[in-house]
Amino acid sequence: MSDMLLHNGWELVVGLEVHVELATKTKLFSGSPNRFGDEPNTNIDPVTLGLPGALPVLNQHAVELAMRIGIALNCTVQPSTFHRKNYFYPDMPKAYQISQYDQPLNVDGFLMLPGEVRIGVERAHLEEDTGKSTHIGGATGRIHGSEYSLIDFNRAGVPLVEIVSRPDIRTSEQARQYVTELRAILLAVGASDAKMEEGSMRVDANVSVRKPGDELGTRCEIKNVNSVRAVGRAIDYEARRQIDMLENGDRVRQETRHWDDGEGRTHTLRVKEDADDYRYFLEPDLVPLAPSAEWVQSIKDNMPPLPAARRARLSAITGASQESEAVIVIVERGQDDYIHAVVAAGGDASKALVFVQQAFADETAQPRVPAKDIATLTVMERDGKITSTQSKTLLAEIVANGGGDAVALAAAKGFEALDNSAAEKMVDDVIAAQPEAWAKYCAGEEKAMGALVGAIMKLSQGKADGKVVTAIFNARRNA
Amino acid sequence: MASLPTTAADIAAAVSSGTVTASEVLEKHLAAIAARETDVHAFNLITADAARQHAARIDADVADGKPVGALAGVPLALKDNMCTRGIETTCSSRILEGWKPPYDATVVQRLRDAGAIMVGKTNLDEFAMGSSTENSAFGPTKNPLDLSRVPGGSSGGSAAAVAAGFSAVSLGSDTGGSIRQPAALCGVVGVKPTYGLVSRYGLVAFASSLDQIGPFATTVHDAALVTEVIAGHDLMDSTSIPQPAPNLRSAVGQGVARMRIGRVTDLPGGAEPEVMKRLDDAFEALAAAGAEIVDVTLPSIEYALTAYYLIAPAEASSNLARYDGVRYGLRAPASEVNAMYGATRAAGFGDEVKRRIMLGTYALSAGYFDAYYGKALKVRRLIADDFDRAYTQVDAIITPTSPMVAFAFGDKVEDPMAMYLCDVYTIPSNLAGHPAMSVPFGTGAHKLPVGIQIMAPALGEVPMFRVAGALESAARGLK
Numbered sequence: 001m002s003d004m005l006l007h008n009g010w011e012l013v014v015g016l017e018v019h020v021e022l023a024t025k026t027k028l029f030s031g032s033p034n035r036f037g038d039e040p041n042t043n044i045d046p047v048t049l050g051l052p053g054a055l056p057v058l059n060q061h062a063v064e065l066a067m068r069i070g071i072a073l074n075c076t077v078q079p080s081t082f083h084r085k086n087y088f089y090p091d092m093p094k095a096y097q098i099s100q101y102d103q104p105l106n107v108d109g110f111l112m113l114p115g116e117v118r119i120g121v122e123r124a125h126l127e128e129d130t131g132k133s134t135h136i137g138g139a140t141g142r143i144h145g146s147e148y149s150l151i152d153f154n155r156a157g158v159p160l161v162e163i164v165s166r167p168d169i170r171t172s173e174q175a176r177q178y179v180t181e182l183r184a185i186l187l188a189v190g191a192s193d194a195k196m197e198e199g200s201m202r203v204d205a206n207v208s209v210r211k212p213g214d215e216l217g218t219r220c221e222i223k224n225v226n227s228v229r230a231v232g233r234a235i236d237y238e239a240r241r242q243i244d245m246l247e248n249g250d251r252v253r254q255e256t257r258h259w260d261d262g263e264g265r266t267h268t269l270r271v272k273e274d275a276d277d278y279r280y281f282l283e284p285d286l287v288p289l290a291p292s293a294e295w296v297q298s299i300k301d302n303m304p305p306l307p308a309a310r311r312a313r314l315s316a317i318t319g320a321s322q323e324s325e326a327v328i329v330i331v332e333r334g335q336d337d338y339i340h341a342v343v344a345a346g347g348d349a350s351k352a353l354v355f356v357q358q359a360f361a362d363e364t365a366q367p368r369v370p371a372k373d374i375a376t377l378t379v380m381e382r383d384g385k386i387t388s389t390q391s392k393t394l395l396a397e398i399v400a401n402g403g404g405d406a407v408a409l410a411a412a413k414g415f416e417a418l419d420n421s422a423a424e425k426m427v428d429d430v431i432a433a434q435p436e437a438w439a440k441y442c443a444g445e446e447k448a449m450g451a452l453v454g455a456i457m458k459l460s461q462g463k464a465d466g467k468v469v470t471a472i473f474n475a476r477r478n479a
Numbered sequence: 480m481a482s483l484p485t486t487a488a489d490i491a492a493a494v495s496s497g498t499v500t501a502s503e504v505l506e507k508h509l510a511a512i513a514a515r516e517t518d519v520h521a522f523n524l525i526t527a528d529a530a531r532q533h534a535a536r537i538d539a540d541v542a543d544g545k546p547v548g549a550l551a552g553v554p555l556a557l558k559d560n561m562c563t564r565g566i567e568t569t570c571s572s573r574i575l576e577g578w579k580p581p582y583d584a585t586v587v588q589r590l591r592d593a594g595a596i597m598v599g600k601t602n603l604d605e606f607a608m609g610s611s612t613e614n615s616a617f618g619p620t621k622n623p624l625d626l627s628r629v630p631g632g633s634s635g636g637s638a639a640a641v642a643a644g645f646s647a648v649s650l651g652s653d654t655g656g657s658i659r660q661p662a663a664l665c666g667v668v669g670v671k672p673t674y675g676l677v678s679r680y681g682l683v684a685f686a687s688s689l690d691q692i693g694p695f696a697t698t699v700h701d702a703a704l705v706t707e708v709i710a711g712h713d714l715m716d717s718t719s720i721p722q723p724a725p726n727l728r729s730a731v732g733q734g735v736a737r738m739r740i741g742r743v744t745d746l747p748g749g750a751e752p753e754v755m756k757r758l759d760d761a762f763e764a765l766a767a768a769g770a771e772i773v774d775v776t777l778p779s780i781e782y783a784l785t786a787y788y789l790i791a792p793a794e795a796s797s798n799l800a801r802y803d804g805v806r807y808g809l810r811a812p813a814s815e816v817n818a819m820y821g822a823t824r825a826a827g828f829g830d831e832v833k834r835r836i837m838l839g840t841y842a843l844s845a846g847y848f849d850a851y852y853g854k855a856l857k858v859r860r861l862i863a864d865d866f867d868r869a870y871t872q873v874d875a876i877i878t879p880t881s882p883m884v885a886f887a888f889g890d891k892v893e894d895p896m897a898m899y900l901c902d903v904y905t906i907p908s909n910l911a912g913h914p915a916m917s918v919p920f921g922t923g924a925h926k927l928p929v930g931i932q933i934m935a936p937a938l939g940e941v942p943m944f945r946v947a948g949a950l951e952s953a954a955r956g957l958k
Contacts, residue, residue, distance in 0.1 A: 046580075046581065046582050049806060050806075051562075051580065051581070051807070052562065052568070052570070052575065052578075052580070052683040052684070052801070053561070053562045053568075053584060053679075053680065053681040053682055053683045053684070054582075054681075055679060055680050055715060055716050055717065056717065057714065057715060057717050058717065084797050086796075086797050086800060086843075088800065088803060088817075088820055090803075090805045090816060093801065093806065094800070094801045095797075095800030095801050095803060096797055096800060143816060144815065149816075151805075277844055277845045279796075279843035279844060279845075279848075281793060281794075281797070281843055281848075281852065284686075284687035284688035284794060285684075285687050285717060286717050286718075287717055287718060
């Protein structure tokens with residue numbers, strides 16, 4: 001644990017509250033579309049606007065997605081209720097938010113981080129989103145001091161699940177891992193598109209510091225953390241700020257702070273003393289939500305494989321580590337099934353991992369190129385039929401054309417790799433022809449290698465594999 | 480004109496068969512309005528032109544042999560807290576003055592589908608808070624039977640409209656007695672159905688867990704007919720009971736032979752002696768008709784009024800928070816948003832509404848919740864338990880509807896506690912969610928009408944209407 005401590009032996013304690021917008025067709029309590037990016041105030045109706053007399057009706061699909069999240073996070077799904085959280089704000093049409101309070105849908109789960117680190121999940125509950133305010137004029141972009149405000153109610157009533165972790169996170173790296181892994185899980189179960197930059201996944205960090213073994217320190221809640229990178233930066237900054245205060249003999253004030261990514265620091269948003277009294281009470285317009293055991297079981301039975309299991313499977317077939325970037329990225333993009341298809345078509349798993357990671361970065365789903373075409377290419381490169389440079393060219397062409405037979409393409413371009421004896425002969429010819437460069441290289445000037453390999457490429461008209469040739473030069477030098 | 484039918488059932492039958500036209504019936508009612516509305520002030524808005532067009536369409540349909548509904552050509556008045564598409568809906572409040580809903584309440588849709596013709600929107604105590612209609616921002620409604628006296632409230636306009644012959648039937652809403660008490664004071668029939676039997680979608684909320692829509696009529700049979708039309712499951716209201724409307728008209732003439740009718744031995748006192756005399760007469764009449772009179776106790780109902788005046792204001796404080804000047808209705812100018820909220824709500828709400836918002840806000844506040852709102856919820860449970868016990872012994876219970884006959888303007892409006900006591904007999908049914916209705920049963924002081932309240936267990940509308948039919952018959956023989 002000692003390597004997790006901050007300087008002077010301070011321990012960081014972080015809990016994360018993550019809000020995710022659910023990928024439902026319609027809103028949590030009405031039939032208006034749940035869609036990002038539409039013209040403002042087009043996805044509205046009497047319920048969304050909180051018009052007098054309008055009543056909420058719970059979206060069953062939202063409940064199902066919320067339960068998928070809970071089950072994926074190892075939570076218990078339990079009978080639950082909705083409450084009203086009362087406060088005035090112009091983008092809150094009813095002046096209360098319908099949320100789950102003392103009886104949330106999902107409780108007592110956990111999420112595993114690399115290295116068998118277990119982060120508790122206290123709850124994952126359903127609630128409705130607010131509208132979106134834009135404050136025009138004024139220096140801060142906040143309502144006070146602005147000239148006027150614009151409100152878009154398209155987001156009002158969009159279903160959210162708020163996932164509250166226990167304060168089990170001890171480093172900013174763990175916080176980043178938690179957000180990354182949670183995002184991967186949300187994508188895997190189809191609950192949300194989880195785009196932090198569009199606000200469909202929003203992270204608030206509760207940060208405090210203490211000396212190990214002490215009671216929890218006073219925490220500050222950091223808002224406006226809009227990327228995984230910002231999660232780490234904001235926590236590091238805030239921890240440093242709190243430690244500096246404590247070491248100067250000051251007290252940390254419990255408050256909500258705003259992360260300014262440009263300035264790289266947090267600012268006070270509001271202090272605890274003027275916190276609202278939300279006057280929670282049971283929402284009388286809704287009935288309790290108690291999913292039947294059969295419903296919960298049918299969701300459990302139909303859960304897709306989760307990222308951890310998929311990474312393990314991809315790692316086993318490709319030989320890459322479960323924690324390697326390639327494996328993580330491919331699973332996050334949902335392209336692991338494609339790699340399994342390439343392998344099933346006779347492809348080389350390890351090369352497929354590299355090819356797919358490079359070639360399909362823009363695609364978040366299954367690539368459209370037939371898996372057998374990629375399989376053929378991986379085998380050609382593995383077997384030394386073409387060089388890695390040639391294979392890159394072919395891959396780009398296959399991707400651009402949405403498919404293609406690598407063998408035919410290589411033949412058409414005259415691509416073939418030199419066999420090793422031919423390469424060795426060329427190396428010897430070049431050493432003889434360029435004794436100065438060779439001497440420099442032997443003297444330890446690695447730069448000289450460029451000239452030597454360049455000469456080989458010229459001689460072979462690009463058919464030599466740079467890696468192979470370099471290895472031969474090395475072998476000659478070390479002989 | 481003298482031969483035109485007067486009850487809703489007779490009007491619908493005559494209009495459907497072509498014996499009379501909807502237009503003739505409507506003109507008779509519009510003439511009554513023209514003659515007396517200036518004195519009575521039952522309406523916030525009279526929709527004569529739209530009504531004439533609707534009547535003409537129904538007459539055309541009858542002439543074309545097209546089917547018309549169960550309320551074809553029946554003139555209807557609607558309490559002005561039910562949303563009507565494109566037609567001003569004010570709740571008799573300055574804060575909503577001029578607001579035109581973009582949608583119809585479910586009951587409005589169902590009544591229109593049944594062929595009822597809306598003649599206007601009726602006056603009420605602001606946001607249905609009151610027992611005399613004196614709390615309307617647009618001036619009080621007068622009792623058509625004695626213009627110096629109140630019609631009761633909060634649905635005073637709807638009760639007066641039926642009593643004055645402005646409409647054959649009307650709708651009110653009942654949160655603590657707001658249909659039954661004005662029905663009693665105006666000498667008409669008023670029904671509060673089981674909570675959830677009639678959709679609340681489009682009823683501007685006062686206290687959501689208590690509000691229920693129901694009819695006013697001159698006969699028990701008409702009240703049964705209108706209840707059948709508006710009752711039944713509605714997907715737009717999550718608290719709507721998922722079953723079809725009951726058949727109530729057939730219950731009206733069934734008599735009460737072998738029914739067990741409860742007499743509450745620990746009924747809260749304070750009723751006028753003439754009112755209690757009519758209750759005795761009612762028991763006598765029911766016994767004579769073959770019912771068995773059984774003594775029951777309801778020990779917790781002495782706390783009903785207190786519990787109600789915590790629960791209803793608590794919910795109201797939340798329901799009325801949306802009137803903030805941001806999206807619709809009144810907006811008072813101010814320099815910034817919080818000042819605008821305050822100025823708008825100070826100018827837009829009347830004293831009684833402000834009183835209840837403050838009471839409710841206090842009752843829900845941190846530190847007071849358990850002592851007030853929490854305890855009131857426990858009392859509510861005890862009252863329901865009392866009724867459950869009583870209904871193992873009896874099929875229905877009768878009490879006075881109101882402790883007093885119609886009182887003079889100004890008698891109670893300065894003394895909120897005296898006004899609140901008007902609802903002492905009606906509130907328990909709202910807290911329990913049970914059906915209850917008021918049937919005129921002779922007169923009391925000043926020869927003003929007395930109403931007898933019939934209460935029944937949840938979904939006990941059939942036994943309730945049997946008793947109501949029997950009392951209506953017996954009332955004809957009263958001196």
